[in-house]
Amino acid sequence: CQSEAEADVAEAVEGGDLGIVGEDVQDFGDPNYSSAPEVKTVCVFPKNSAKLVLAGEQTELLVGMENIGESPVNVIAIKASVHLPFDHRMLVQNLTAVAFNNATVPPSVQATFPYVFAVSKYLQPGTFDLVGSIIYDIDQQPYQSTFYNGTIEVVEVGGFLSVESVFLVTLGIALLVLLGLWLHGQFQRITKKTKRAPKVEVGTRAPDASLDEWLQVMSWLMHHIIIIITSHSFYFS
Template sequence: MKMKMNVRVLFLALLLLASPLLQVARSQVDDDHSSLVDDVVGEHSDSAADEDDQDLDINLTSAPGVETLCVFPQNSARVVPAGEETELLVALKNDGKPTVGVMGIRASVHLPYDHKLLVQNLTLQRYNNASIPTSVQATFPYVFAVSQYLQPGAFDLVGYVIYDVEGKPYQSVFYNGTIEVVESGGLLSGESVFLITLGIALLLLLGLWAYSQVQRLTKKTKKVSKVEVGTRSTDASMDEWLEGTHLAKSLSGKSKSKKN
């Protein structure tokens, strides 16, 4: 009996010791299962969004009778700070079509000398077929932001408005021109500030060099004038010292004979 009791007590003790480990293992399995479910759901949602974006990212032609216009409000210089949001207004006019349904607006940034070199694809902004009746003009805002790591300089912005006419998708270019990308926080880039500072420093060095040259020339002229004055004073003292001597008389006689 004692042997059976000891075995039971030992078995219960082992169960008590193993229960925390079982709970930890169970929680890890639950966490792995939940993360797997989240990953699957996220993959499905991302793929669906990508498919929707691809539907609007195909090569389409423009519909006749639809005119577009683009305005940068309060930014006529078209200066775009890197990493900050910039707003532009897209006006779409329906001349003659029954109804135009605006699906979305997208844009991209390219190098100015070759549009085949894509710099950045900007945000696709959806409007869920906002309808424009015949002979009506509607304006749509488009907010975009270029990468904060984009180097300041001139780039080309190409913007498209995608719309639907009688069940058929079209797109029209509303802007194809240059924008000036600057660093965030000011109109002057770090390179411009460096060049300005370097120019000021060079001007200061040039001014100091010119001042030192002028000072050196003035010192040389002063030294030359002192030497001349010293020579004249020496000649006068020599005349006084030789006065009354035979040499002075002979010199005076020679000077008189030269005059005669």
């Protein structure tokens, strides 16, 4: 948003009049209009101070406008676009423009206009720059003011589930690595014993202690793997 005090933002959003959104979506192109000095703009992301945008889902922001001039301001539309943060010349997506019908801000009046947008569901999660502008005219002279030029954080829907999946896969790999290291150590120890073992008479002997230890480790690993998988399956259900 523009560099305005938080009190001015709250006053513009909560104390203003609401514009009427038109049903027809128009293509306003990329007009190179200048801003009017008698118009001040601010914006807020309601209940979304972190500016998180779910890919493919609708996100709302509110644009506050203050007319400090002597002529009424006729609001025409709000438009926005998404750019790469390191180079604004790299356009990522043009967002839908919202037209307003009969939206007029009289002199010395503040008004609030909603803007709902959605980035593509195929957009890679990460940090992007959002540039939002409001188009209006004063005495039939068109103007354009940028109400937001900053970063947003695009996240994928169900990103938490993906993190859980990565956790389970990582845990499984770690357990397999530990099991492999333990089996490798046991194999080397048994091999050394076999090379040093003298000949003995054929008969009944006690079970090898290493076999019992191996069975205990396998039982412990399987027990904990079953507990982890069961708990996560219950959570996601």
